[in-house]
Amino acid sequence: MDIIITGLLLGGTYALIAFGLNMQYGVARIMNLANGEFLVLGALAAFWIFLADAISPILTMLIVAPLAFFGNWVIYKVLLRPLVRRAKNQGQLEVDSILATFGMSFALVGIMVSIHGEYFTYSYLAEPFEIVGETFALNRIVAFCFAVLIGGALWLWLYFTRPGMAMRAVSVSTEASGLVGINVPRMSALAFALGGAVTTMGGTLISTFITLDASVGVIFTMKALIIIIMGGVGDIRGAIVAAVILGLVETTVARLIDPGLTLAAAYAIFVLVLLFRPQGLFGRRPT
């Protein structure tokens, strides 16, 4: 029981890391290597505002989300849209966007180092919370609840609203959805901005229980990449399932076998998925 709850909590954390990139890569077709940096940016904001004014990171998250949405919208419009327009095919766009966002990640790290080069560490809701006789960290539970909320909201929006359906259509095929009258550039920008906002929100939540620093973003980008490839690119359900599987497996291995083997176990699962379902758990087979 203890292992399942701890694993679920970790899975929630992983889902927070992966939601944003899933939107950006799955719908907007931008392989955003600066995704982790946006997450760290959210963490930095939470840390900074907490130290200055003891303002709750949850509140910070609500302030940061629209800012991140707007910032990512501008980035997409100004920096990435020209790449999309120029790209003759999906492969070229991927290469271009990887290079562009890779460069952006360095710029973001530089900015964050100049703001605060040390560790972003503070204490928020670092209190014990009991579930069926076992103790868990309250901040992780809060983050998990938000992961559920964010994931649930995204799912509802994607599957039960018109713009959501349009977005799923774009993720299936940009050409076909353009033909049926969907404004693809607009939808892509929206997906990119929304993805950025969700990633930044994840960062503010994660900063309450993981000590981050300005350069740690790339680790989160990699984790997010693994999760969305495991789950199936562009599918929110896949990201959630993959995140929870990773969380459960890592926790089980850490508790029952050896904490030293968590990474190995995570990659073993990843390799298995790639071997037997290369399109990801919920991915569509390329036609």
Next chain:
Amino acid sequence: MLKTVFKAVAIAASASLLAFSAQAADVIKIGQVAPKSGPLAGGAAVTQWPNVELWSKQVNAAGGLNVGGKKMMVEIIEYDDKTNPGEHIKAAQRLAEVDKVDFIIAPYGTGFNLAAAPIYAKYGYPQIGVSAISDKMPELTARYDNLFFTLGNTTSFTESVVEILSDMRAAGTIGNRVAMVNVADAFGIELAEAARPRMKEAGFEIVYDKSYPLGTPDLSPIIKGAKDSNPDAFVAWSYPPDTFGLTEQAIIQDLDVKMYYTAVATCFPAFKGKFGSKVEGVFGAGGVNQDSARIQEYFKAHQEITGKAADGWASANTYVSLEILGQAIEGAGTLDRKVVTQYIKDNTFDTIMGPISFEGQISNKFWTVGQWQDGKFRGVKSSQMDGAAPIVVKDGWN
């Protein structure tokens, strides 16, 4: 296109030549390559960079260094090694070949001090290593006669921890059961391997002995596992992010041991900033003599000039290494690196940590274990340092 590039290069080159000839006369150029980004940047931002700033500003405020009767200002040239040894070597070469610096300040991190030693030796720069802890020091100093070590070795760090365990057991505070974890990284593995036989020899039973990968996002399974093993003492050979993470989980899970030790970054001001009064009684690597007037003066200057607090360990050692470099340049009265290196070997230096001299290029005066007591991180075990505070017994997480 090509033409403009050439033009730009030519202009840049002539500009730097001009700058060089104008400055070369009365400035000592000192290079520093250390992480500003990458995994070690967070630690370097606490321990390394502020001291470089503090020392150079203080030296220049005093009119510079007296080199053979001529006052010379110091100019620091900084490069970011991105916590990447390859980048470090490139930047070090640039310092030597392009910037033609007179001296260098030793790198940050054990691996970097070892990786860069050949290149600094090649150019003959005295390398007064601080943030480097290894048992290979005698071998290395035998190979590189410009390399110095000041922060101690693995053996003394683990021995001090076992000494504390033994002292506490003798006093009846703890029993024999020790839970030990380490980060699966060169540093953590070396310390855990050094500690294991020593603990057993001293009659301790290691009831939980696990490692975890660097960057593990959830450390609660480790603390739960340690707690289930019902230990009297908890020892973690940890790095900064996990020092914070393990302690947070230990508080949440109420890992109530009388002896709790985490290694690197326990002495950071941010550790107390995060955990507040709960740090009372926590042991960590390092230490400093908080009662020394010169250390207090140094802490004050550090806060005033850099705007941040020094840590309770290697901050002072880093500053000391710069004091040694400055005094050696003045004492030797020349910028000749060979003469300065020899001067470091032959003399005793008056520093904020007291007189320091080198034996086989290694200084044996350093702190090994400190403890948070009344909100201050005090040295409790050391090699040849005065002013060790008596140990207090930790009483829960309050």
